[in-house]
Amino acid sequence: MSKQELVVLGQDESGCCPPLLAAPLDEEQAVELAKVFKALGDPVRLRLLSMIASREGGEICVCDLTPAFDLSQPTISHHLKLLRQAGLIDCERRGTWVYYWLLPGTVDKLAGVLTRPGQPAASEGSP
C-alpha cells in the first residue's frame, strides 16, 4: 500500500536544496516541483495534510479525518491518495483502520526551495 508514491522529489542528500529563488529552474525540476505544489493547491488537501502533520503521535486514522469535512468518504480517500502520490504522506493498514502520517522529507524540501537566501528559519514562537 505504501509502495506507490511517485517518489516525486529526488530526496537528494546533496547538502540542501535546489535554489528556486536564486537560480532559474530547469524544466525537469520544475515539472517535479509542480507536482507537489499542485497536490497542495486544494484547501481540502491542505487541511488534511495539516491535520495529519499536527497530530501528536504523528499518526491519524481516516475515521478521524473524514468527519471534519462536509464531503463524502470516497472524496477524502481520493485526496489522501493524491497527497500520498505526491510523496507528502504515507499510510498503513492496522486492523480495521488505516493510519496516515507525514513524510517530512518532501515538506522540508519544499520549505527549502521557497526559502530566500538570507532569510532566517521560521522559528516557532516558543523560546
Next chain:
Amino acid sequence: MSKQELVVLGQDESGCCPPLLAAPLDEEQAVELAKVFKALGDPVRLRLLSMIASREGGEICVCDLTPAFDLSQPTISHHLKLLRQAGLIDCERRGTWVYYWLLPGTVDKLAGVLTRPGQPAASEGSP
C-alpha cells in the same frame, strides 16, 4: 496594473507564520493558502517565478521571459497574470516594456508555513 492582486495572504505582521504542520488549519486559511500553492502548481509558472526571483537586479522584462519557453506570448502573459493574482509578483510598465519582480512577502509566508518546528533554515551553499 499592479492594482489587481487578490492580496491572498494576510501578510500578517503578527510575529511569524500560521503553523500548517503544527496545528490544524481552519477552512478559510486553507482556501487562501491553496490559491497560492495552486499558482505554483504548474511547471511554467514555477520557472517564470524562478527566473524573476533569481534576477540580479530584481526585475526582468517580459521580453526576456517569453523566449525561454516554447509557448505563445499570450500564454506566458496568462501565467504571469496568475502569479500576480496570487500575490507572488508585481509588475510595472516602463516605456514599451513591462518589468516583473518578486514580492518576497508571499514566498516567505509559504516557506514559513512549510517549515516544521525545529527545522533549521535552508542556508544557501556559499560559505
Next chain:
DNA sequence: CTCTTGTTTCGACATACGTCTATGTTGACG
C-alpha cells in the same frame, strides 16, 4: 460462513485549467 463496519476503487459528470488564435491597448518614432 455470514454479517457489519471501515476504506478504496470505479464510472460518470460538471467545472476548472492550459493552450491557442485573433483582437485590443499602449507607447515610441517618423
Next chain:
DNA sequence: CGTCAACATAGACGTATGTCGAAACAAGAG
C-alpha cells in the same frame, strides 16, 4: 497622424480535476 513593436485580453477547445453514488475489498465479530 500613421505605423510598428511589446503586452494584455477575449473567446474557443481539449484535457484534467473535484465530486458523487455504487460497488468492491478487507478485517473483525457472531
